[in-house]
Amino acid sequence: MKSLRAAAAAALLALLAAAPAAAQAPQPLPVHVGGRAIANxxxxxxxxxxxxxxxGRFHGTAVSVSVETRDDRLQLLIDGTPKALLIQPGSASxxxxxxAPGDHVVRLEKITESQSGGSRFIGFTPAAGSIALPPAARARQIEFIGDSYTVGYGNLSHGETCTQQQVHDLTDSQQAFGPLVARALGADYRVNAFSGYGVVRNYNGTSAGQSLPLIYPRLKPDDATHVEGDRGAWQPQVIVxxxxxxxxxxxxxxxxxxxxxDALAADYRAKYVAFARTVMALQPQAHLILMGSDLFFDQVERIAATLNQDARNPVVTLHFGGLDMDGxxxxxxxxxxxxxxxALQALLDQHPDYWNGAKP
Structure with missing residues (x-):
């Protein structure tokens, strides 16, 4: 009896050894994140x-994305071509x-402004049989710090009159001037901007106690508990x-x-200089470009002159004006x-040394 049991057990083990290994479930792709995010x-x-x-990058013919949103609009692209617009709140896959069989780049873009809430990216998952490829970071990096102009507030509109819902739906931050020039120059980019916020005074004197310099260190604008601890791999050659x-x-x-x-101007200049010096200390390799319109360009020029008294890299200014302002x-x-x-690209083209040899 024992010999029969032993023989059966041996046969079962042989069958198990000969059976093909169970296919492993596809694993999420490694990703490259452009912009600040909280790693959970x-x-x-x-x-x-x-x-x-x-x-993310993969070799295969299909890929899935899983996200959770509150009211963001997220765009999904494959190899630079838009494939889907995710606009419904909640979880989505x-x-x-x-x-076509081959290597592909999958990209998820945030196109709306969310001053609170935001979204959660869960993962890109390629189809079974695909090969995960390492994501490709770019050698050039550029950062944009600003307000609603930098956000791209309502830039898809064809007129000034908009409801708040229309502002939300007609904002495309990926088509704002910052991402436009970054992509043209082959650079990774960050946009740290918040509509309505200034250096010392917010729009129409509202939201006392908040400012862009105050929330700038946060990984998420409405979350004071998660701040950027160190610059890590993010070392932009240019900050605008x-x-x-x-x-x-x-x-x-x-x-x-x-x-x-006059009192506002003095406070604005002092706080702006302090903020700029903080940014320069965090990113000493970076070249600063300060933008301004007719409203305050004279103040920006005075700020740049002050910074240039001891700046490691010369600080330059860029005036903007003569625009339709039809958003x-x-x-x-x-x-x-x-x-x-x-205009910004033309300025950067005059200073190829800013990139420290980094190629697009």
């Missing part, structure tokens, strides 16, 4: 700053199949700051912190964004 313990990323993008429209676009009201424009609530239109991108 489960491998997902939570993000809220404008124009965040997440990329979408598969893009039927791709466009702050001042909200400080200067509306008259002072009774009860504000500044008795007159929502008299903001930049898509045409204006392209004009600003061209």
């Amino acid at each position: 313990p489960d491998g997902s990323r939570t993000f809220g700053w404008p124009a965040v993008y997440i990329e 979408l598969t893009i199949a039927g791709l 700051i466009n702050l001042g429209t909200n400080d200067w676009s509306t008259p002072l009201h009774a009860g504000e912190a500044w008795p007159d424009k 929502c609530h008299h903001h930049l239109s898509i045409k204006d964004d392209r004009t600003e991108a061209a």
